[in-house]
Amino acid sequence: MSEDHLSSRCAVIGNPIAHSRSPQIHQWFAHQFELRIDYQRIQAEDNSCEKASFEKTVTQFFSAGGRGLNITSPFKQQAFAMADIQSPAACQAESGNTLWLENGQLHVTSTDGAGWYQHIQHLGVELKDCNILILGAGGAGRVIFEYLKELGTVASIVLANRSQEKLATMHFPNNTFGVTLDSIPNQDYDLIINALPTGWQNSFPEVSVPVTETTAAYDLNYAEGAKSFQEWFLAAGGQQKNFYDGWGMLVCQAALSFEIWWAQKPQTAELINHPELILSR
The missing domain is CATH 3.40.50.720 (NAD(P)-binding Rossmann-like Domain)
Incomplete structure (x- = not known):
């Protein structure tokens, strides 16, 4: 696997996760800037060892060269707790939905x-x-x-x-x-x-x-x-x-995560107003 491909890897982690439309939303944003990204869904184990499972999944993802992770239920508090650098927004709620590596340190924020x-x-x-x-x-x-x-x-x-x-x-x-x-x-x-x-x-x-x-x-x-x-x-x-x-919230918070990872600010209004562009697929 090439370094370029690894650096394009993003994902959303949760349980359940099959319903998530985050991959399609981020692909929609990427098309605006002619970016090629690989955005996947990852289901972390939801059992008595879910905390260890989640942290292991996050560590493996970034060790393999992943660029950014979105976090959904029930792992937002764990995402906050395991990060090295916690943004003010994340600290206010002790919760995070966006992870990325910067200078070797794991950062977390909440765009919710x-x-x-x-x-x-x-x-x-x-x-x-x-x-x-x-x-x-x-x-x-x-x-x-x-x-x-x-x-x-x-x-x-x-x-x-x-x-x-x-x-x-x-x-x-x-x-x-x-x-x-x-x-x-x-x-x-x-x-x-x-x-x-x-x-x-x-x-x-x-x-x-x-x-x-x-x-x-x-x-x-x-x-x-x-x-x-x-x-x-x-x-x-x-x-x-x-x-x-909450469709529009999902689009807007995803756009804020996308901007953190790619330093590009996507347009959101069309996708907010026309969810069928993705939900009907």
Whole structure:
């Protein structure tokens, strides 16, 4: 295998991973710059030894000359922990979705928060003075929570998780709250964000939250992965026009990773507006 080919190798690691469209998205970006890249899916073992399996997979990938890795559920915290250099965005949430080697050191950052916000801006959704509920305190949910805290323009943020364990290590300043899914405050929310990793299993937990005709909902999953949350939202009284899935976030966060690895900033609007260019393949 030639050195040029090795330096073009990128991948996404997760479990499950077969549904990921990251390879197609990165190939779409590469075509914009006439780059030839090899972007694969890698499924790390998901068992009692998953941490060791994940770290071994990452080490082997870069030892073989890989250029960059995207990380998805359930390995974002492990990616953060094993890196030598951790970006401020990654440190805020103790989570990372982008790895690369630089001067022999493993770097990690999270592009989830900035990618989500870029998509929100693309959609024209106003966040100023909003009351926001985030469901799920895992990697992406925690990143978005921290990003919104840093933004400083929303009225309140409630972060709801299945268990108290992850919330216990987090900081909740004024007008931010950490609760379990069964103790969400009974109040109106302008935006409900689903960051629970349940989409691809087509299951959504029982959640009691007021939903009105003006409530907006955003699922970090996309396409079929967003179906269960979408059905819950519509059954609770939400409007289809106010529901958004995470396709645009996926595209935007991927573009930020691509820029880190290749020093090229891809255009995203066409792919955000026309997911069928990839999803129909």
